[in-house]
Amino acid sequence: MNTDIxxxxxxxxxxxxxxxxxxxxxxxxxxxxxxxxxxGEMAGWPHHESIEVSREILNRxxxxxxxxxxxxxGKVIGSLGIETYDEEVLPEFNSKMGREIGYVLSKDYWGxxxxxxxxxRVIDYCFDELHLDFLTCCHYDFNNQSRRVQEKCGFKHYKxxxxxxxxxxxxxxxx
Numbered sequence: 001m002n003t004d005i006x007x008x009x010x011x012x013x014x015x016x017x018x019x020x021x022x023x024x025x026x027x028x029x030x031x032x033x034x035x036x037x038x039x040g041e042m043a044g045w046p047h048h049e050s051i052e053v054s055r056e057i058l059n060r061x062x063x064x065x066x067x068x069x070x071x072x073x074g075k076v077i078g079s080l081g082i083e084t085y086d087e088e089v090l091p092e093f094n095s096k097m098g099r100e101i102g103y104v105l106s107k108d109y110w111g112x113x114x115x116x117x118x119x120x121r122v123i124d125y126c127f128d129e130l131h132l133d134f135l136t137c138c139h140y141d142f143n144n145q146s147r148r149v150q151e152k153c154g155f156k157h158y159k160x161x162x163x164x165x166x167x168x169x170x171x172x173x174x175x
Contacts, residue, residue: 007067
């Protein structure tokens, strides 16, 4: 079952990154990477056509208190959310506490190992501090970069949703 999440005041650090709450002052950085065609589409959302779209998303990130800003050298370059998973698709986990993580990274920083670094830190946070029993993470069939991040972070393919458009995989980590 989905457990409550609130990252208010949480700051996670890695060798190169800071994962923290979003701030209104992050708007320009969010729009900079979210407006690039192909970034959002890899995660299932259209790239941002205006800064107003980014402002709406930023306000949602701040209000929902479950999405980290990924900061690298003082600049926000992506996001990593601890989202609700679809309990109807995975009813076998209704007796366990879990969540789904989702992430996006600025195209300028792809291929540098930054996303696996961030995901591994959030996995540790979810299991060691939030005491979750499992995490899921999804990727579309065409998104090999996200598949590789999940593999590097210990996720195992669990279920293929062919009836989803486009088809996607659900990957899983149990602890």
